[in-house]
Amino acid sequence: MACPxxxxxxxxRSMxxxxWKRQAALQAQRALSIGKSILTERAQGFYFPEAEEENEDEQE
Known part of the structure; x- marks a missing residue:
């Protein structure tokens, strides 16, 4: 028989x-930070602004 x-x-359980909550809070904070940097157009590396891509297409 299976024993419980x-x-x-x-x-x-509380630990x-x-x-888990600490990890979730850290991820939420990072996501908010990335979102803010994209909105203020200070993001570098992972984000490519669309304005530059449009200008390159127009110049060709």
Whole structure:
């Protein structure tokens, strides 16, 4: 017969939840920062402004 597993303690459960929430908060903060940098047009490296691409097409 299958035996039931032991119950996870509240402290272990709260530590895991805190770690998960910390990671989620960090990702949300990074996403907001990237969004702000794109809106202010200060983004470099991962973002290619469309205005430059349009100018290149017009010059050819």
């Amino acid at each position: 597993k032991k119950k996870t303690s509240k402290s272990k 895991r939840r805190a770690a």
